Amino acid sequence: MFLLRLAAPIVTIALIAVIAMGVDKAALVQAFSHVSASDLVLGLALVQLQIMLSALRWRFTAGRLGQRIKLNRAIGEYYVASLLNQSLPGGMAGDAIRAWRMRTADQGGWKLPAKAVLFERLSGQAAFFVLAACGIVAWPLLIGAHEPVRLHSVLPVMLACTVLALTGLMLAIRTNSFHRLTSLLPDLQQVFVKDRAWAVQIGLSLVILATYLAIFLLASEAIGAPLPMVAALTAIPLALLAMLIPAGLGGWGTREAAAMALWPFLGASAADGLAASLLYGALSLAGAAPGILVLALPGFAVAGTKS
Numbered sequence: 001m002f003l004l005r006l007a008a009p010i011v012t013i014a015l016i017a018v019i020a021m022g023v024d025k026a027a028l029v030q031a032f033s034h035v036s037a038s039d040l041v042l043g044l045a046l047v048q049l050q051i052m053l054s055a056l057r058w059r060f061t062a063g064r065l066g067q068r069i070k071l072n073r074a075i076g077e078y079y080v081a082s083l084l085n086q087s088l089p090g091g092m093a094g095d096a097i098r099a100w101r102m103r104t105a106d107q108g109g110w111k112l113p114a115k116a117v118l119f120e121r122l123s124g125q126a127a128f129f130v131l132a133a134c135g136i137v138a139w140p141l142l143i144g145a146h147e148p149v150r151l152h153s154v155l156p157v158m159l160a161c162t163v164l165a166l167t168g169l170m171l172a173i174r175t176n177s178f179h180r181l182t183s184l185l186p187d188l189q190q191v192f193v194k195d196r197a198w199a200v201q202i203g204l205s206l207v208i209l210a211t212y213l214a215i216f217l218l219a220s221e222a223i224g225a226p227l228p229m230v231a232a233l234t235a236i237p238l239a240l241l242a243m244l245i246p247a248g249l250g251g252w253g254t255r256e257a258a259a260m261a262l263w264p265f266l267g268a269s270a271a272d273g274l275a276a277s278l279l280y281g282a283l284s285l286a287g288a289a290p291g292i293l294v295l296a297l298p299g300f301a302v303a304g305t306k307s
Helices: 002-021 025-032 037-064 071-085 093-101 111-144 151-174 177-183 185-192 194-222 235-244 254-266 270-287 290-296
Strands: none
Touching (some): 025 270, 037 185, 037 194, 037 270, 071 093, 071 270, 093 111, 111 185, 111 194, 111 235, 185 194, 194 235, 194 270, 235 254, 254 270
16 A cells, blocks of 8 residues: 555656656747736636535535535535645545544544545536546547547547546455445435435536536636637546546646647647646646645634534
8 A cells, every 4th residue: 555655656757757758848838928817817716616616515415414514614625625636646535534524523423424525526526427428429520520530649548548447447346336335325315316406416516517627728728729619528528537547646647648648639739738737737736725724724623513
């Protein structure tokens, strides 16, 4: 386990180094020279909206399970989780810490918070997977089936998706997740089905998903390579899904590799994809920076909530 944790930052550094070696440095510098202060302000504002809406989704999910979380506490903890997810190995360490910080003094007091965090993330990731699947199916029609497919460009993305799918399947088999999923069916129905909870979950997840796409579109436009709206259905969801591959710090490296492979399909260059992805990551990380203040405030100590 220690070696795995040590390998994550090494893999990230190696990925970024390989990516940097294969890109036009002058083009990359030129891309960042286009970024304006208004682009940064708008991007950071979108990140705030994204985090606050995600906190509302988590609060709603926890409430369906019987855990009451104050709104300011939910928002504060989500800032912390977002910051740590982007700066620690695996991309989900912040979520684990969020569940731990919300534990109660009761016996097994961490189980309910962990379940609420798991279901909240499930709601968001399901929206990403559905959008990405629709984009893959529609890509030939939207981009143009007559255009030649550059195998050397799409191969990294195909490999990334394959690795992600196989990793998830192996983890599910090793941890006997399919049996556990059956035992969670009553809770899943409570969170996603009963009393029209599905409407709230779908509504919040779609709006949150829209903020992710908007930030990436903004980042690409800011570096001087505006993308067509079709990118929101095709390239961007795949670039974001690449962040789920547990091979680095918060998706850094894998996201950039995917963007470099996908952006040329939309008329941009690999350097544009790299610059847009780096700017996206910087905006997301800076937007979650208030999480540092939350950790420093005594009012946001580890004290849990009543369930």
